[in-house]
Amino acid sequence: MVPAFDWSDIFSFQDYGALVALLANSIIAGAVLGVVGGLIGVFVMQRDLAFAVHGVSELSFAGAAAALLFGGSVVAGSLGGALVAAILIGILGSKARDRNSIVGVLMPFGLGLGILFLSLYEGRSANRFGLLTGQIVSVSSPDLGWLVGISAFVLVALLLMWNPLRFDSLDPVAASARGIPTRFVSLAFMVLLGLIVAVSVHIIGALLVMALLVTPAAAAMRVTAGPLAVPLLAALFGFVSAVGGILLALAGTLPVSPYITTISFLIYAGCWAAQRIRGRVRRAASPRPGTTLPA
16 A cells, blocks of 8 residues: 655655755745744734734735736735735724724635636646745746835835834824824834735735734744844744745645744744743742741
């Protein structure tokens, strides 16, 4: 009997060096998206927008699928869909309850449209599957220029508005009282989020984009609360997840997304375990109520 499962289906390092050189564009794109995604993920967590990330990714998927069907640019299509979703959520979802309702409406609508467009598409099935789960061979040199350019724009804009955005994320009432245009800051952040979601779809796919935009920041917040340490750790975790996942995917036949999501989850699990261990050590070291410390 032939076994149904073979490790060579997941890892095979034959001609690995040639594959790394051949797919250098994907590795560069993954590194950039991992760093920028980790940084913007800090504010996604602080502003409770993890659910919104998934909603934006579904509209980005619909736009990319439409572009694929009609022969347009997949990058432009995904950008258009993501920006429409981000602006709608930013304008109509000023309150958490309204925002969750809007995202809940947009998600099935975008996913349904995307599935419709893909069902009508008669091209390669890999192109259709790649929009959902990622495809490391899909980053051409022109696409890489777009991805790096958009990511650089998001990074610069994020750094310029870092302090007011952080203030608004932690205490929007006090930020508004201090004269910060909180509505503009929120809308601008949603636009930046839409841009980075759109470019992330090309690496990890629409269904699993939160592995780069939510999990690294959530893991960093488990082990530290410093205003500088959290974004630095989140960027590092995003970089390791994206680049590590792509390098592992080069050695197998599976889509890139399982590798990226697994590394991202393992980092989060390790940070969660470290937090628990540190908490137990602190409780064990602290004096119990009613005890007297030695002189």
